[in-house]
Amino acid sequence: MTVFAHDLTQIEAVIFDLDGTMVHTLGDFQVALHRTMADLDLPPVSNALIEQTIGKGSEHLIRTLLAHQITRPEVKGVGQACPALSVDALFDRAWQRYQHHYLQINGQFADVYPGVLSALQAFAQQGLPMACLTNKPLSFAEALLKEKSLDHFFAHVFGGDSFELKKPDPLPILKTCEALGTAAGRTLVVGDSSNDAQAAHAAGCPVVLVTYGYNHGQRIQDTPAAAWLDSLAQLPDCLRAAVQ
């Protein structure tokens, strides 16, 4: 654990990211995307590419993967014969099939990371208000939190479709602070990606990052934060006392 001299003892509320921070959802993304590609007669996407692309919401994920798929040599050949093979032409059907498949398996190939439950329990005991803010569509997020019995910890849950803009824009963070009734400077953001950090910094919130999530294939320690934690079990101690 590395911690800068950053006072986290004044924190009055916590905003948690979902994918890659509280729940290891890569398996859900993989299954839903493999089934979506099969419906579109496209080859399976590599798991590494899926992991690198998670984080900016489902629409971005589908568009990026479709763009990658249609440039693959075996698919490109078909595209030349059939010029309608473009991201825009495929998107609506892909999005509809993806939603269908994701909602069918949501949570079945996903696990709560070790340390998450104990941190949430500790904060709940302290009476610290908590919100979940994810770029995942709200309906996916609410169902997943319920499936994993985490929903009762959160005073508010917001998704990538809850506001006009998603993280890394600060707007969703500012709106979540507003819902929690806390000043940004006293609201801690806990995330796994540079999106979370960028949004938090722009909103004026301190941020703690976990090292085990999805960060677009980059080292999360290169993103400025108050701390980088290997487990959220370490978080309650960070808030109790400023650590050097």
Ligand SMILES: O=C(O)COP(=O)(O)O
């Ligand atoms: O669905 C995504 O792209 C990532 O969601 P997150 O904001 O919970 O990491």
Ligand SMILES: [Mg+2]
């Ligand atoms: Mg995340």
